[in-house]
Amino acid sequence: MSIRISQIDKTYGATRALEPIDLDIRDGELIGLLGPSGSGKTTLLRIVAGLEQADGGTIHFGEREVTQVHVRERRIGFVFQHYALFRHMSVFENVAFGLRALPRRQRPSNSDIRTRVMQLLEMVRLSAFAERFPAQLSGGQQQRVALARALALKPDVLLLDEPFGALDAKVRQELRRWLRHLHEELGFTSLFVTHDQEEALELSDRVVVMSNGRVEQIATPDTLYREPANRFVFEFLGEVNRLEGDVANGRLTCGNASVSVPGVEPGRRELLLRPHEVHLAEHAIPAAHLPITVAAIVPVGAEVRLELEADWLEEPWLASVSHAEFERLGITRGRRLFALPSRLHGFDAAGAQNVALPVG
């Protein structure tokens, strides 16, 4: 079932929760809504579900306009942030709820309900827990019950509000993987909310990045990371180092540091780069003279994270280097080196601008 959102907006009292929003979702897509707290993700999701009424705009599910259709008739499955399981019902009864709530004529027989629920529990790998109560389950298990419950009525559209927000890292990883498999298997269209970049990137076919009630970018994870549409997206998607200085003649100068930035307009400019775009060397090169001091060393996994300080920097930079490079340079605390940026990103009203440097 495809979803077409046109010009949906919403205001709560004085708060503009959503600017008019357009969004087309293809049948079977898995879309992540990513954005900082208060950016309107939940609001949009609830409007799609019919749990909230938009102030204006329309929503189509396939060819059918559902803007005025009551939640009950939208054929959606909704997974709430904290699951909203019925605490006083067993896992089985939770999952069976939607089936039992059907009008008598459509309601399956008790034995059919039983079969269907057990099949769903099988699918979420919880058959052994049918008789438990939600409070007796771990967070991840509760999450899966919520999913099974939402899927019981075979919805066309599955909506999930921060489905893994309350889980710890390990379980989250596992459930993510599992959700993706489920999605591929059953083929429903899904829309999920998250404020965790990694989660959005890992799980979604396309990511909708939101801030302040606006859509900042809609793109595949790969495009998003490589070609952020604007500064907000760039900053939101990962750690960022800042370099501010005056550009003249294709070169940015900042205190005793300078770097060649071909093609950047002259004037005061701020350029950004990610930690893995910072390389280190014992000597400056013509294109970049950026002297720094190593302030801290943290070996994490495959890489070593370094904190770099310099007079010309307001905030220290972070760099991640491989163990090999770390050892080659014989880096120690207090070591003075030169930073060689492999890429610099500039954003202004006109759009994004990337400067590639011949390093690395």
Next chain:
Amino acid sequence: MSIRISQIDKTYGATRALEPIDLDIRDGELIGLLGPSGSGKTTLLRIVAGLEQADGGTIHFGEREVTQVHVRERRIGFVFQHYALFRHMSVFENVAFGLRALPRRQRPSNSDIRTRVMQLLEMVRLSAFAERFPAQLSGGQQQRVALARALALKPDVLLLDEPFGALDAKVRQELRRWLRHLHEELGFTSLFVTHDQEEALELSDRVVVMSNGRVEQIATPDTLYREPANRFVFEFLGEVNRLEGDVANGRLTCGNASVSVPGVEPGRRELLLRPHEVHLAEHAIPAAHLPITVAAIVPVGAEVRLELEADWLEEPWLASVSHAEFERLGITRGRRLFALPSRLHGFDAAGAQNVALPVG
């Protein structure tokens, strides 16, 4: 002030919270207590503080035995997990509390208190917030108030229980850095609890890894990562891939996969490796025949994370490869490749064993 913990143990009812523990902390050291939930970190910290009574063992601060000394007289500063700020007092009054609670003879004059508190607030960069109430501050600011309050009486020892646990990633990073600076500046001995590996590794001079009330390893972050004392430490400190099979003639076989493992004892064995120790190639090499299929691709920062599946694997493996390698191999979903482990780790009762393979 050095701290000497000897044979401290503690049992709550039927729960053995701490096995007898020994730990020597040098003057001015910054020690992280790392371990999963319930491993006894908080218990140990509270016993050092004097908030909890050990069942046996002794604690010395420098040469002075403090085992029976009341918290009030131990000269420690304690930062609670959720800060435990006094909500009804302004930031200023919170920080001043300890000074005002001094017996009249020792209590500084009001103007001295004012000076000292403002100096502390300066230090934690909160002078502008002196008249605010805790509820009007962000989590990170509250955390800094808690620190200033704990430092007001110039304690010899600073104890922190999950000081950054409740903060979000960005703030946490910043505060960590700031705490390390503060520690270096003031030179008190500190002991902090965390269950976040990265935090422990980044912040501590030495890390104490605990599980089930026992100390698993005490080492510098570097050593810990490179030479984990046992399987628990290895698994706890990062993501792990598993390889289980039968070893015969220096080769481990598992279904249609096999890998050379010189020096490993024959029999059923489980070997572990980290995602960055998995490399990929189009062809198998004599030392390793590990056919896999790429199940998922997630570009994250400097690297691309891959999920690898195979018949001979129960759980998929994770691999992280650089963008360069990713492009060189032209990796796509469903691509069949061969995994080349650069290192394999084996743990048994006797200790740790590393197998290096000639890859990468």
Next chain:
Amino acid sequence: MIAATLRRRASRRVLPGFGLSLGVTLTFVSLILLLPLTSLVGQLSQLSLSQYWFLISDPRILASYRVTLLAAAVAALFNAAFGLLMAWVLVRYEFPGKRLVDALMDLPFALPTAVAGVTLATLYSSQGWVGRWLETLGLPIAYTWVGIALAMAFTSIPFVVRTVQPILEDLPSEVDEAAVTLGARDGHAFRRVILPHLWPALVTGTGLAFVRSLGEFGAVIFIAGGKPFETEITSLMIFVKLQEYDYAGATAVASIVLATSLALLLVINLWQGRFTRRLHGGGA
């Protein structure tokens, strides 16, 4: 117009039952609460301002305000202390019979006020088990304002205990510990740290006890004695005026009691709201 707006909104509501609950509630509130109160207003509106003033400022009535306020204040203060003590003991300590004591705290709400009144009058009269002893000590209770305060205190015991208790229960042990690690002695920590936390609940509970005491009737009349200017409470004056067919007077005095109680409730709510906002964020 408003109804139409409401209806339009109602049709868009996600959860069912808005119209029905609104209907039932408004009907009930109008019939049971508002309609009778309008009759009070109706009665009052027949009085001129000067008549009204004359009725409510009669010296005997004024004296009854004084007695009522004084006794209620004493009762409320007693309960503030007693309630705080009981809440503290019930939350912080374990002792045999604790559950029983805890359950007993609600007795005054469960016991009909008339029964309480009759019993207290019997116990504290000069012939009663307790009154007899107090009499020999020169402390007559029944038929003095002390007796009134006693009856008021009895019927409002649960207010303070039950408002302070949950707050104290929720007070994390870290608050105690934070104070102690900062070197505070128990007394200092209690005064400067714990009490301020309990303050809103304590004031609210005491305020509610006070309001309840102002209106208390059943428990008080048996022990009050009804001496003009000395032991007449305002509720009794209303009752007396009713018995004299003095509806205007009864209504006028009732309006004062009602206004005072409502104003107090309002103040308590507002104050509590402000305090809570400060503790949980929002404007200073």
Next chain:
Amino acid sequence: MIRIGDAPGVRRLLIGVALVLTALFLLLPLVAIFAQALMGGIDLYWQNLSDRYTLAAIGLTLLVTLLTVPINLVFGIFLAWLVTRFNFPGRRLLQTLIDIPFAVSPVVAGLVYLLLYGRNGWLGGWLDGYDIQIMFAWPGIVLVTIFVTCPFVARELIPLMQAQGAREEEAAVTLGASGWTIFRRVTLPKIRHALLYGVILTNARAVGEFGAVSVVAGAIRGQTNTLPLQVEQLYQDYNTVGAFTSASLLALLALLTLAAKAALEWRAARRESLA
């Protein structure tokens, strides 16, 4: 664990004072009621209990309670549902209105009803024309009792339902449930205990209301005397033992209320500790 006031001396002192005061203020009156009731021996007690007028008072009290409690139960549920599940203008006002009976002295409550439904009141006068009598008959007693006890159920439910939020109900709607199904299968089980607690409180107050009822009852023996009024009248008839016999009945009811409440709390605490 270090807690303030845990020094043994302080603890013993505070517990001691608390116990003495509790015994004096709460236990002693309770004992006195039964002691006075049984002063004349068990036979007299039975004789007093089976007095025609006492039996009638018990009957009337039961009638009033049986009518009041369900009405306030239904009203309380609707009100709580309304103010916790919907946002509409006047919501806060409604919540404040419901507190009025707490602020109103029972005598004033009786008075306003008398002013309205009395023969001289505008509604009462009109009803009198149809020969319908509200005041000085059981309907009046029921009405004032409803007035006095109407906040209890709502006051128990509102904070709870507010804290619980509407998420589970919303989940039920997304699963296609109708209003009645949502209430019966999702909301009711969650609020059962608070509801029961509210009912217990309503019941206790309905049985025991004195001030308001005494204004509108008319004191007709065997007809409009509720148990508390009966206590007062017997007490004034030199019949102390009789008065305390009825009082002991009410006290017994109070004790049952306390026991029921304690049992509920205990069960709730146990469920919480299991969860």
Next chain:
Amino acid sequence: DQPRELLNASYDIARELFAAVNPKFVDWWQQQHDEQVSVKQSHGGSSTQARSIMQGLRADVVTFNQVTDVNVLADAGLVAKDWQAQYPNHASPYYSTTAFLVRKGNPKQIENWDDLARDDVELVFPNPKTSGNGRYTYLAAWAYADQAFDGDKAKIEAYMKRFLGNVEVFDTGGRGATTTFVERGIGDVLITFESEVNNIRSEYGQDGYEVVVPPVSILAEFPVAVVEEYAERNGNLDLAKGYLDYLYTEEAQRLLAGFNYRVNDEAVAAEFSDRFPQTELLRVEDVFGSWPEAMKTHFASGGELDQLQRR
């Protein structure tokens, strides 16, 4: 079907009296009319009762202790305007006066009204504002003072002030006062109807108390009337009239005298004459002009009583 029910609204302390009268009346009516009826009672301060009736308490007959309370009903049209003329003796089948109950041995030597104004005496009587009983007490004291000080207003008021100042407890009704005096042991003197005083002695034993009937006191009439409006509606008009008629029968009069009320039936009065000391009984109408006048000057808000109690 249901037997007819008659509701008698009466004053506070008449509970036992009518509890005894009613069954006899039921028998009497049965004999006369061959109909089984029942009588219900409602008791309270007699003004309260009048107020309740006006507000809708559907009493068929009233048996009060004060003329004004019936007058109020007459004014409201519930009782015939000429109710006092409808039954003998101003529609008062029995009467009493105000007397004193003192503790055994009369330790304070109370003999007459002037003793009650002494500094060392503590009094208990019901609140004149709410209780007919209390009003009689007040009026009796005033009537005594009026006689003793020869109508000197200042002296009367001085006396009354002292008298009222000695009151230890004001209950709302006669019964409350009795309980206070007897059960709570408060006060040296209980002032109430002579009938009540004697009843207390029989109830609480002869040894605890002594009765003092002062040489001068007030005549307390106990007026009765049919509340025609209601009786008619209830279909009880004949029954109500019969009930009041019955109170004048010799049988009833004997019953009343047995409860220490003075009666007019000569035979019965003679029979019980030893119970009722000869005293000078002043009529309210004679001393104060009329009941309404007495009410207005003395008991209205801001009236003499309020003035005297002001300090």
